[in-house]
Each structure stands twice: as structure tokens, then as C-alpha cells.
Amino acid sequence: MLQRLSDIDHRAWAEAAPPIATPERLLIVSDAWHPQVNGVVRSIENTNRELARIGVDVVMITPEGFRSVPCPTYPEIRLSIASYRKVAARIEAARPTYVHIATEGPLGLTARRWCLKNGMPFSTSYHTRFPEYVAARLPIPQSWLYAFVRWFHNAGSGCMVATPSLANELKQKGIHNLLPWSRGIDATLFHPRPLEDNPFGLPRPIFMTVGRVALEKNLPAFLDLDLPGSKVVVGDGPARAELQKLYPSVHFLGSKFGEALAHAYSQADVFVFPSKTDTFGNAILEALASGVPVAAYPVTGPADILGGNDAAGVVDVDLAKACRAALSSSRQAARALALNYSWEAATNQFIGNVRLANHRGRMLVGDP
Numbered sequence: 001m002l003q004r005l006s007d008i009d010h011r012a013w014a015e016a017a018p019p020i021a022t023p024e025r026l027l028i029v030s031d032a033w034h035p036q037v038n039g040v041v042r043s044i045e046n047t048n049r050e051l052a053r054i055g056v057d058v059v060m061i062t063p064e065g066f067r068s069v070p071c072p073t074y075p076e077i078r079l080s081i082a083s084y085r086k087v088a089a090r091i092e093a094a095r096p097t098y099v100h101i102a103t104e105g106p107l108g109l110t111a112r113r114w115c116l117k118n119g120m121p122f123s124t125s126y127h128t129r130f131p132e133y134v135a136a137r138l139p140i141p142q143s144w145l146y147a148f149v150r151w152f153h154n155a156g157s158g159c160m161v162a163t164p165s166l167a168n169e170l171k172q173k174g175i176h177n178l179l180p181w182s183r184g185i186d187a188t189l190f191h192p193r194p195l196e197d198n199p200f201g202l203p204r205p206i207f208m209t210v211g212r213v214a215l216e217k218n219l220p221a222f223l224d225l226d227l228p229g230s231k232v233v234v235g236d237g238p239a240r241a242e243l244q245k246l247y248p249s250v251h252f253l254g255s256k257f258g259e260a261l262a263h264a265y266s267q268a269d270v271f272v273f274p275s276k277t278d279t280f281g282n283a284i285l286e287a288l289a290s291g292v293p294v295a296a297y298p299v300t301g302p303a304d305i306l307g308g309n310d311a312a313g314v315v316d317v318d319l320a321k322a323c324r325a326a327l328s329s330s331r332q333a334a335r336a337l338a339l340n341y342s343w344e345a346a347t348n349q350f351i352g353n354v355r356l357a358n359h360r361g362r363m364l365v366g367d368p
Helices: 010-014 039-053 084-094 106-118 130-137 142-153 164-172 240-246 258-266 282-289 302-306 319-326 331-338 343-364
Strands: 025-029 057-061 067-071 074-081 098-101 123-125 159-161 178-180 206-210 230-234 251-254 270-273 294-296 313-315
Touching: 025 039, 025 084, 025 106, 039 057, 039 282, 039 343, 057 084, 074 106, 084 106, 098 106, 098 343, 106 142, 123 343, 130 142, 159 164, 164 178, 164 302, 178 343, 206 258, 206 282, 230 258, 240 251, 258 282, 270 282, 270 319, 282 294, 282 302, 282 331, 294 302, 294 319, 302 313, 313 319
Parallel strands: 025 057, 025 098, 098 123, 123 159, 159 178, 206 230, 206 270, 230 251, 270 294, 294 313
Antiparallel strands: 067 074
């Protein structure tokens, strides 16, 4: 798997803490979980599968089992209503060796409080550009939101980020103890398939995007483009109904999963990633593994994955230019690039970070 370290603190990123002799039990706390369909959930699911293979026992605390309410402006996301006592009881019942807090939501905040109160080291991960997403929906200054992000993550002993460019950016924002956690791809499920003449009953070339149909995905930047052939959107979300009305010529296929999703990817001529706020872009790897070149803006995620791999896709500040140029990219090169990423390698990176964060935290409090 590719691992491009940034210029920041190479020595800290290269540290490693060995696994302890006793069986390891990892508690992961995440406000993002089923029935949500997003990169956070998929990343945790794939990581948990690999952790089980190497003998790490994982216990999850998620919104399942707690009362919840819809998130304002994004009802598909449920916010847990759980007392500190109930969450603390679940943590204590798990008897974790390590704690990893995946999200900055209500459960993450409660777990953070418990860890600090009980002297338990913990790691975190920065999956989502929380300040940008919230500021796009509510009149809250990003500076206030980044102050919250610093407060949340700097209390832990390690904050995992997916790309070197994001690590550099967060360092500039005052977030410390950054650790690399890349992502993987199921190259058996997502693979090239024979191209149909008229996939989905549409003329080629097929320009496709896959993901949540939501404000932060910047979909109009793609849907407004004057491109040949057909535009296809796979996914669902709060903005779908409005966008379908505004763009009647675009084909919205709704959510797809498993083989149906993999087949859809494989029929695209170009995968278009219009988001400027994703921290990685798991869908980029799914497209590349399917042999589909990528067109995107030169931002965190696509720039990290495609940087130096021009044959597999194009990043450009002019998205239309990137889309047209990607038509000439190599499907073989796209597949080859994706094969540099595996969930096995990403999970080894993840559990190494968890162990390191635990080691750092215990050293700070003087534990052996």
C-alpha cells in the first residue's frame, strides 16, 4: 500500500509500540454507524474485519441501543441521546485495553470525558471536515469550530489522518500528535468488467459520481458541466430530490451496494469526484480498482492518491478539463494504482497507531 509521509515530524510517525502480551480488546466509539452509508462507516467495518483476523477483539459503542434524534438539516444522520452514566457503564463493561474515538459527536464527546476522568489514553481520527460541514449549514464561524476540533483531538494521544496533505493542513490549525492511517480497497469486489455498449440504457461516455447526495459533496460543480455522453449519480441523500428537479437530464440511480455497486462503477468511462472537502475519498479507490480513471480537483484526497500517477486520472482546477482529459487515461493504470492499497496494510497502520497512542498516554501519566 502506498504510504506517503508528509514533511511533518517523520520521527513521530515512524514510532511504534509493540503489542502487549495479553489479549488486546479495542473499544471503538463512533457516532457514525448503520444505517448511514458513508466513508466513516465503511472504513470502520473493513478495519474491524481485518482486526478480527489478527486477533484483536473489537467492541463498538454506536448509536445502536441509544435513543436518537435527527441531525438538523441532515435527518439521515441520527444524534444519540445518551447519559454519561449509560455510556460510561458500556465502556467499563467492555474493559478495553485501548480506546479509539472515531467521531466528534455526542458519543465521542462522552467517551472523551470518560477517558480523561479515568486516566485512560485514547486515539482519535479525523474523518470529516467538521468545521466546513457545520459552517455550510449553520451560521457558526469556522474559527470557532476549529477551536472545538483542537480541543477535542488534542486531548488524545494520537489523531489519525488519511493523507499527508491533510496532516500538514491540520498541523497548521494547531492539531498535534498526527498519525497516518491510509485506506484500502476490496480489489476482489471492485474490478474491471466488460464494457457494455449502452450501460443503464445511456449513451457513452459515462461520467459518474458515487456517494452521498448532500450539500458538502459539491455536486453542482459536476452537474453543471457541459460534457459529452451521460452524467450518472449513484447514491442518495438530503439533496437528491432538489438536484433531480434542477438537473432533469442527469441520471440518478439511487443507492447501490455490493455487486450492483461494483458493476455500476465498472461501466463508467470517467469517475468524477467534485468534492473539495473530503479527507480522503474512498470512492476514488473503488473507481480506480474498477479500472475507471478519475477526474477531480487538486485537493486533499484526490491529489494525494493521484499525485504522480497521471496515467490513472487527472486533477485540475478546471473540472471540465479534467473530465475530458481523463477520457484518455488508462484503465489499466487506474487498476494498477488501486492495487497499491489494501485493508490489511491500512489496518496494521491503524492498530500500530492505537498501540502507540496508548503507550504515549501511559508514559505521560507515569504508568509502566
